[in-house]
Amino acid sequence: MQDSKKSADSQGTVKAATRRLSPQVREKQIVQKAIEHFATCGFSGSTRELARQLDVTQPLLYRYFPSKEALIDRVYDEVYQWDASWETVIKDRSQPLQARLVRFYTSYAHVILRREWIRIFVFAGLTREGINDRYLAKLRERVFIPVIAEIRHAHGLAPACGETINEKELELIWSLHASIFYIGVRKWIYDLPVTEDIDALIEQMVDAFLNGGPHVLAQVDNDIVGTPRLS
Incomplete structure (x- = not known):
């Protein structure tokens, strides 16, 4: 029981830390995960799935990149x-x-x-x-x-x-x-x-x-x- 409680507390701490990321760090995290996502799935990969992998909401993703096209452009600039x-x-x-x-x-x-x-x-x-x-x-x-x-x-x-x-x-x-x-x-x-x-x-x-x-x-x-x- 105590181990389960510690595990839950640990996961909660990680998620809380993730939520507290600065805008600059969060944006970089999104871009790096998007690079991996598009390299694996191609450009048919969805922003919904990308948000899931990042453990954030899709609306939060769009606060940093207003469209999938904008995110793709940023990925392209970052890689090339x-x-x-x-x-x-x-x-x-x-x-x-x-x-x-x-x-x-x-x-x-x-x-x-x-x-x-x-x-x-x-x-x-x-x-x-x-x-x-x-x-x-x-x-x-x-x-x-x-x-x-x-x-x-x-x-x-x-x-x-x-x-x-x-x-x-x-x-x-x-x-x-x-x-x-x-x-x-x-x-x-x-x-x-x-x-x-x-x-x-x-x-x-x-x-x-x-x-x-x-x-x-x-x-x-x-x-x-x-x-x-x-x-």
Whole structure:
């Protein structure tokens, strides 16, 4: 009887402590649980179930986020934060190009190859039209175009015309980028084993990419002389 009473008192204390959370702590708690919830259930996961997992009422949840859309936007901003130092690394010509790309993609891989990053991105692509667009646009402007420019510079190739770039060049960078992203898909979507030595794998991928990339870019220039570039 006493043990039961102690257990009940303990649960009551925990719930009371939960109710006394500051607004800042409560908001952070909601966001972190929402990240886990949407990574598991996709965006079909209900705010009612999320509130149950948090042991709060649904109206309380809506005091912090007035709609499910607002909560999803906050989750997206929280998960897909951008490290501005990546752009500096890519453009730092005091270092060899291969070293720069290995350094960038090693850092980038450690950010994106997480369960919540991969699963939410895939769910967003399937069910939330347009939600990934701003991230992909940032990727194109801040990674793909600069990497192409650095490859061209490192191998004495003519720079891309103005601010435009050819579709074949973009596909070349996608081949490397998508290969790294797919490591996460294999692990967190297909539940397949992947190597634990991600850093060594990234180095191998970059090496293979750079052995063929400059040749492809040179061939692009030879094949499409006079062909308008895509903006």
